[in-house]
Amino acid sequence: MATEKNYNNPELEEKLKDRNYYTVDSKKDFSKEVEEISGTISHMCFQCGTCTGSCPSAPRSSYRIRIFMRRAVLGLEEEALTDPDLWLCTTCYSCSDRCPRDIFPTDVIMAMRNLAFRKGIVPRNFLKTVQLIYSTGHGVPNNDVNRAAREKLGLPRDPPTTHSYPEYMDGIRKIIDHFHLKEEADRILSEE
Numbered sequence: 614m615a616t617e618k619n620y621n622n623p624e625l626e627e628k629l630k631d632r633n634y635y636t637v638d639s640k641k642d643f644s645k646e647v648e649e650i651s652g653t654i655s656h657m658c659f660q661c662g663t664c665t666g667s668c669p670s671a672p673r674s675s676y677r678i679r680i681f682m683r684r685a686v687l688g689l690e691e692e693a694l695t696d697p698d699l700w701l702c703t704t705c706y707s708c709s710d711r712c713p714r715d716i717f718p719t720d721v722i723m724a725m726r727n728l729a730f731r732k733g734i735v736p737r738n739f740l741k742t743v744q745l746i747y748s749t750g751h752g753v754p755n756n757d758v759n760r761a762a763r764e765k766l767g768l769p770r771d772p773p774t775t776h777s778y779p780e781y782m783d784g785i786r787k788i789i790d791h792f793h794l795k796e797e798a799d800r801i802l803s804e805e
């Protein structure tokens with residue numbers, strides 16, 4: 614982590630990476646930001662492991678919510694935000710239901726995902742969803758097959774949402790534009 618040796622060989626550098634933790638790896642601002650965004654007291658975690666024991670993603674992957682809690686407490690920003698497992702939480706809230714410290718680990722994950730997005734680290738599905746909401750107001754928009762099925766059921770072809778009232782799209786786009794979400798989604802997807 615802290616000590617970097619220059620072997621002029623990325624493969625070798627990855628293999629021989631210093632895996633010890635040093636105080637300089639600890640970003641206090643990261644711990645603070647995670648608490649602010651999540652609104653939960655992650656620094657009270659005492660690593661009992663109840664969260665990981667509750668997690669449906671843990672038995673079938675290397676995702677460990679307890680480790681992410683430790684990273685939040687120790688301020689291990691890079692390690693948390695660049696870990697692909699960050700996106701394996703289903704947000705089922707089982708860990709939050711059971712934490713003996715009344716912490717909401719789920720919200721810690723949500724905060725970390727927000728911070729990762731700010732650095733452009735985000736799975737493409739989220740970006741595609743931003744584009745769909747921007748163009749239709751729906752993350753899962755209607756399509757012709759569903760329109761035919763709705764007709765058969767005696768329903769209007771489109772539900773009483775932005776599909777039927779597209780005049781409300783301006784307001785939705787304003788919110789998304791305020792946070793530059795569509796701009797960012799387009800930019801990241803175009804760089805792939």
Ligand code: SF4
Binds near residue numbers: 664711714716
């Ligand atoms: S259940 Fe709560 S206290 Fe226990 S490790 Fe998870 S977050 Fe920490």
Ligand code: SF4
Binds near residue numbers: 668671707
């Ligand atoms: S909310 Fe996420 S981290 Fe918590 S138990 Fe469910 S999948 Fe696991």
